[in-house]
Amino acid sequence: MTWTLPNTLTVIRLATAPGLALVFLLLPRPLADWAALILFVGAAATDWLDGRLARAWGQESAFGAMLDPIADKAMVALALLVVAALSGLSVWTLLPASLILFREVFVSGLREYLGAAAGLLKVTRLAKWKTTLQMTAISLLFAQGIFAHYFGMGVFGMDGATVDGILSGAIPDEGGLNALYLGLQLTSYGGLALLWVAAALTVVTGWDYFRKALPLLTEART
Structure with missing residues (x-):
């Protein structure tokens, strides 16, 4: 694995996924809502950015191709879990x-x-x-x-x-x-x-x- 900027953004997006749940366990509301919104929007922005940077800079890698869909699915899955919990199921x-x-x-x-x-x-x-x-x-x-x-x-x-x-x-x-x-x-x-x-x-x-x-x-x- 090479720590290029696109790969780093992908890893950050993956690490963000559990953070969406943790903020509601550790912070009072609405601070937790603000934190979750900022984390999710920031992670979504890296999803748009990392692939484009990798292609533009010739930094596409097997590691990035493997981790990118995992990070996307983890982020969406945990976000949906939190949203469903906040809605009272x-x-x-x-x-x-x-x-x-x-x-x-x-x-x-x-x-x-x-x-x-x-x-x-x-x-x-x-x-x-x-x-x-x-x-x-x-x-x-x-x-x-x-x-x-x-x-x-x-x-x-x-x-x-x-x-x-x-x-x-x-x-x-x-x-x-x-x-x-x-x-x-x-x-x-x-x-x-x-x-x-x-x-x-x-x-x-x-x-x-x-x-x-x-x-x-x-x-x-x-």
Whole structure:
């Protein structure tokens, strides 16, 4: 292994994965939400950057090619685990997260079984869109906890009628509650919507890989 910058970024991304859970064990909220969001967005940025740097600088390596998908899957899997836990294992979060994790395990097992022939299963443009939507959805769902905290602090001590009056515009919004409420709605419903779209693409791309692998599986048996 050579400690090039692309390989170093990949290792950092892999090390970030357990950190997403540890911050919620070690830090109070919303500090933990901020830390998780920064860690995840930073790790997602290295996913975009390391491959491009390796190709641009001629630093592609077997180590990087091996570790990059492992780091990606570990980061997404642990992030989904944390998001599902924070949602109280809500079915609206747990179900798409389970579909995504099942597909990742299934395709990884398929590639391992095929061995060298797995190189014929190229990453499709749809699979790249799936990954982008996953990253965006998880980032929004981490940000949801931040908006929820500050909105809750803003309405602390208010009765329901006062909160409704501020949100409807009948009472002056001196604390910026409308902006916090809008952020909470966008991160909550937007994150969930994108997570479901990502789960749907996950199923579609998983089936596409399986369909393309069927002839290879037949050859392997014979």
